[in-house]
Amino acid sequence: MEKYYEIRLESIGGLGANLCGKMLGELGIKYLGRNSTSFSSYGSEKTGTPVKGYVRYCDKEKEIRIHSPVIHPDLLAVFHQALLKDKGVWEGCDENTEVIVSIDGGQMEKGLKIPVPVKACHIIDAQQIAIETHSRINMVMLGAIGKVMGFAKLSDLNQICEDALGSKYPDALKGNLEGIRRGFEEVRQKTIDSGVENLQSLKSRDSSREWGYLTAPVGGINPRFGSSVAADLSPSRQGYIPVFIKERCINCGLCDSTCPDMVFQFAKGNYKGKEMMVNQGLDYYHCKGCLRCVDVCPVNALVQGLEAEHPNKEYFLPNQDIIRKPEYYIKAGADGYITSESYLTEKRMEGGEV
Numbered sequence: 282m283e284k285y286y287e288i289r290l291e292s293i294g295g296l297g298a299n300l301c302g303k304m305l306g307e308l309g310i311k312y313l314g315r316n317s318t319s320f321s322s323y324g325s326e327k328t329g330t331p332v333k334g335y336v337r338y339c340d341k342e343k344e345i346r347i348h349s350p351v352i353h354p355d356l357l358a359v360f361h362q363a364l365l366k367d368k369g370v371w372e373g374c375d376e377n378t379e380v381i382v383s384i385d386g387g388q389m390e391k392g393l394k395i396p397v398p399v400k401a402c403h404i405i406d407a408q409q410i411a412i413e414t415h416s417r418i419n420m421v422m423l424g425a426i427g428k429v430m431g432f433a434k435l436s437d438l439n440q441i442c443e444d445a446l447g448s449k450y451p452d453a454l455k456g457n458l459e460g461i462r463r464g465f466e467e468v469r470q471k472t473i474d475s476g477v478e479n480l481q482s483l484k485s486r487d488s489s490r491e492w493g494y495l496t497a498p499v500g501g502i503n504p505r506f507g508s509s510v511a512a513d514l515s516p517s518r519q520g521y522i523p524v525f526i527k528e529r530c531i532n533c534g535l536c537d538s539t540c541p542d543m544v545f546q547f548a549k550g551n552y553k554g555k556e557m558m559v560n561q562g563l564d565y566y567h568c569k570g571c572l573r574c575v576d577v578c579p580v581n582a583l584v585q586g587l588e589a590e591h592p593n594k595e596y597f598l599p600n601q602d603i604i605r606k607p608e609y610y611i612k613a614g615a616d617g618y619i620t621s622e623s624y625l626t627e628k629r630m631e632g633g634e635v
């Protein structure tokens with residue numbers, strides 16, 4: 282092995298990349314006869330926020346003396362295909378980098394756009410496998426990573442899974458081992474369309490790259506007002522969505538109070554002859570699939586559904602006029618504002634300016 286074998290995990294809070302990185306780190310020391318380190322970087326650990334994991338291996342007789350992020354990964358593991366459009370994901374990748382992408386089944390046979398020349402690209406439908414095996418995306422990715430890096434056996438991966446989860450979550454062990462096995466066996470190489478996407482045209486989800494000391498509207502302020510209100514949180518869903526059954530809804534508003542991400546769209550309307558704020562449906566752009574709303578709804582007007590069975594989710598938001606317009610949210614910032622319909626209606630009711 283060269284001095285180090287380095288892995289970078291690119292993910293979103295909620296997909297389990299942090300644990301996956303820790304397990305890869307322990308795997309090196311305990312079962313691969315190497316020295317290894319691992320750590321993650323993340324913000325508020327909130328579902329939907331960016332997460333990066335870093336793992337380094339070296340031969341036993343050498344030492345790892347650096348503890349910095351992995352800039353030039355030998356292996357880049359992307360936990361959701363939506364991240365492919367993030368410029369920061371590709372930082373430091375080149376012809377020596379192998380890439381694994383978790384990609385949904387419908388995209389498997391389509392061309393994959395990679396904005397930098399890489400050594401090879403591998404794909405796996407980690408979300409679907411996680412659903413089928415009752416495991417999680419991170420376990421399927423662990424299996425795929427173990428296979429692609431080429432010096433771990435499936436039995437090593439099983440062993441580290443038993444160590445990490447066996448005593449804490451014994452009931453989940455069987456499903457997770459199956460998820461790892463399928464990740465290991467089903468990851469496959471894919472021909473790529475290198476250079477189709479122009480790296481320069483991609484945006485970075487790391488706001489510090491766009492807003493610095495000289496460019497922030499007010500020095501140091503978080504330009505993403507409401508933290509995630511401007512963000513597309515759909516990649517953090519793990520195969521499940523809340524499905525709205527409007528006929529059952531009593532417009533109690535509990536879902537709106539519970540949802541951390543302003544997904545519910547209420548507008549002034551009529552319910553059983555009374556003028557009130559009426560639940561119009563969900564804006565799935567911001568829904569991270571935590572399903573808290575399903576738990577709180579007192580009349581089962583929100584139920585858990587498989588996202589794959591509802592590809593056209595706009596069906597659940599029949600009032601097309603109030604569908605989120607991305608440009609509204611681009612205006613959200615230090616001196617910006619949000620034009621969610623419920624917010625506007627409240628302002629109008631108060632007689633305020635909008």
Ligand code: SF4
Binds near residue numbers: 530532534578
């Ligand atoms: S919690 Fe259920 S009943 Fe109440 S507004 Fe939301 S969907 Fe409707």
Ligand code: SF4
Binds near residue numbers: 522573
């Ligand atoms: S699952 Fe429900 S509570 Fe969670 S983000 Fe989506 S709409 Fe909001």
